[in-house]
Each structure stands twice: as structure tokens, then as C-alpha cells.
Amino acid sequence: MQPEVSFVLPVYNKENALRYFFASLLGQTGEIPFEVVFVDDVSTDGSLAILEEFSAKHDFVRVISNTVNAGPSIRLNQGAEAANGKYLALFDCDEILAPNALEMLLSLAKQHNADMVHGHCRKTTEPIDKVVAPPIEQDFRLGIHQNPLERVLGRGMVRMTWLVERDVFIVAGGCDETVFVQDESLPLRLSAHAKCLLDTDMVLTMVPDVGSHISQNTLQLNHDRFLVYLNFLEAHPELPHETRVKLYRKCVSALKKARRDGAPLPVIPLFARYVMGKIGFIDPNPLALKPYRNILRHLPNIRGIEKVNS
Incomplete structure (x- = not known):
């Protein structure tokens, strides 16, 4: 059957x-x-x-x-x-x-x-x-x-x-x-x-x-959240501006939490992105977020597909 x-x-x-x-x-x-x-x-x-x-x-x-x-x-x-x-x-x-x-x-x-x-x-x-x-x-x-x-x-x-x-x-x-x-x-x-x-x-x-x-590893969770929303933002340029701003804010929120948990992310530009995202006054361009991807990727105890396949 x-x-x-x-x-x-x-x-x-x-x-x-x-x-x-x-x-x-x-x-x-x-x-x-x-x-x-x-x-x-x-x-x-x-x-x-x-x-x-x-x-x-x-x-x-x-x-x-x-x-x-x-x-x-x-x-x-x-x-x-x-x-x-x-x-x-x-x-x-x-x-x-x-x-x-x-x-x-x-x-x-x-x-x-x-x-x-x-x-x-x-x-x-x-x-x-x-x-x-x-x-x-x-x-x-x-x-x-x-x-x-x-x-x-x-x-x-x-x-x-x-x-x-x-x-x-x-x-x-x-x-x-x-x-x-x-x-x-x-x-x-x-x-x-x-x-x-x-x-x-x-x-x-x-x-x-x-x-x-694995959910006990908060850095892993915030690495994953950031990457998920960044990848989605890159893959869907056709979405309305308001929706893209929401995705951008999700990325920045994950970065903020990752820094709280010990990720070596720069304070001032991250804080500025967070505030601008909160008030909606920001261009949700994923290119501006790509440098953070490399920082998170090289953190210890982070599992990513590129590490699995290396």
C-alpha cells in the first residue's frame, strides 16, 4: 500500500x-x-x-x-x-x-x-x-x-x-x-x-x-541562524523591501548574540547595524554582511558543511 x-x-x-x-x-x-x-x-x-x-x-x-x-x-x-x-x-x-x-x-x-x-x-x-x-x-x-x-x-x-x-x-x-x-x-x-x-x-x-x-552550543546556534538568513537573503532578491529588512535584522540579531557568547566581532559597526535595522533605516544588502561569515566560520567548535567535507 x-x-x-x-x-x-x-x-x-x-x-x-x-x-x-x-x-x-x-x-x-x-x-x-x-x-x-x-x-x-x-x-x-x-x-x-x-x-x-x-x-x-x-x-x-x-x-x-x-x-x-x-x-x-x-x-x-x-x-x-x-x-x-x-x-x-x-x-x-x-x-x-x-x-x-x-x-x-x-x-x-x-x-x-x-x-x-x-x-x-x-x-x-x-x-x-x-x-x-x-x-x-x-x-x-x-x-x-x-x-x-x-x-x-x-x-x-x-x-x-x-x-x-x-x-x-x-x-x-x-x-x-x-x-x-x-x-x-x-x-x-x-x-x-x-x-x-x-x-x-x-x-x-x-x-x-x-x-x-547540539542546541547547548549557543555559538553554533547563532552561527547557523546568521548563515541561514544571509543565504536566504542572497537567494531571494525579489522579496519586498520590508521582508528583506526583516531578514537583515535576523542576521544582525544573530551576530549580536554571537558576540555576546564570545565571537570576536567588531562592536561599533555591529551596534550601528543593529540600531539602523531596528528603526528600518537600512539597505538590506547581503554584501555588507559577508565579512562576518568568514569570522564565524573559523570559530572553534563550530560545525559547518565546509568543515565536515574538509
Whole structure:
């Protein structure tokens, strides 16, 4: 049977969480044909063996293995390219899904003819083997956005709690592969091609503390944010001036935070750009920001595609 939904799940060293996540995936309600595409990013623990065990037991599970650790942006694109579903369900596989998460997402997408549906997560201090995600009730808030880019440029939507149409993902080019982590680039790039975005406060996943995450490296996050918005600004000169100013401000805000966290960025021109961007009195030319890219690229402990491939 042709799957309606493809779960596309990059994996790197998730041995301690995979069985619990997969159990919550198998417990999804509704008669929805789906497949699961795990993309292992050269895990150094027992993750790949567990994934292969899932695949051996379930014919709707596929495992893609690799020989080079390249990061979640590339691996998510790799999985989406291999997927067969009309929709892609995109989650972090060290979380626990609400039992009706997929059913609720798909119902909303169809009801509103939406290309993108986003939900929320809730952190918990419970160990993962004790976490139970409650069913989603009907009293959630729903925002319907016919200008998805405008919504994404507002309050951040960086959690991996998405249902998106695969065709939109492919046309958008998926994640920005010059950036190691996909959190910022995925919604931004998709929103440039989507016609309708639904933003809900449904709690789709429970997030236990299962160890360190790349998100704890704030310099990495601000490097990625800056690069994502700079690349997008360069790629879309056709956007209205007001939208380009918003993108420019996102770049400068990321630089300001990077300097706060220790990046050796010049104070006076950066402060001037920040103030001018705040009042909207600035030419949002990406050329003026390119020198900062080289500074951030050479910071220690920053993962970037050029470093992965070097």
C-alpha cells in the first residue's frame, strides 16, 4: 500500500531513546498508511543495530546508512528524497509522540488544505522509560497563515514537530545544506513555497532529558541562524523591501548574540547595524554582511558543511 505519510528521521547516537520513540510511533491512532525512513548519520553507539532490528521486523521501516557524519540538514534531505508519502512527518526521535499526533496533524492539513502544520513539545524531567505522552485534546489554539513566510519571520518555529507536503519540501530544496543543523533553515525555506501554514499549540511530543544536544552550543546556534538568513537573503532578491529588512535584522540579531557568547566581532559597526535595522533605516544588502561569515566560520567548535567535507 502506498504510504500517505513518511516519517523521516535522522539518527545520531540515539540508542537510549530509539525503542521508546518507536513504541510511541507504533501506537499512533487512526488508520493512516505510513512508512518510516530512518537515516543513520554514522552513529558510534548501538543506534544502527536497533534501526536494522526495526527494519527486519516491520516492512514499513527503511534504514539508510552512511559512511560520513554530515549532520541533520543533509540527512533530513536524504531521507525526504527517498520518501514515498504525500506528507513528511518530521520529528526528533529522542522524544515521545502523543498517541494521536499524526492523526491530528493530518486531519488539520486536509481540512485547511495546508502545506505545513506545526505543533509544540513539552519538556519533562521524567526518565524516558517513564514518559507517557497524553492524547491531544480538541481545545488547542490554531493560527491559519496564508503568508507562511511572514509567520516564520515572526516568533520562532524551530522545533522538529512538523507535517509538510513532500512536494513543497522538494521544490524548496529542503534544508540549507551549508548549515549543519536544520532547525532554522527548514521552516524558512519551506515557507517561501508554501501556500498555507497552520501554527498550533498542540503538544505533539514529550521531551525527556536524554543527554547533551547540539542546541547547548549557543555559538553554533547563532552561527547557523546568521548563515541561514544571509543565504536566504542572497537567494531571494525579489522579496519586498520590508521582508528583506526583516531578514537583515535576523542576521544582525544573530551576530549580536554571537558576540555576546564570545565571537570576536567588531562592536561599533555591529551596534550601528543593529540600531539602523531596528528603526528600518537600512539597505538590506547581503554584501555588507559577508565579512562576518568568514569570522564565524573559523570559530572553534563550530560545525559547518565546509568543515565536515574538509
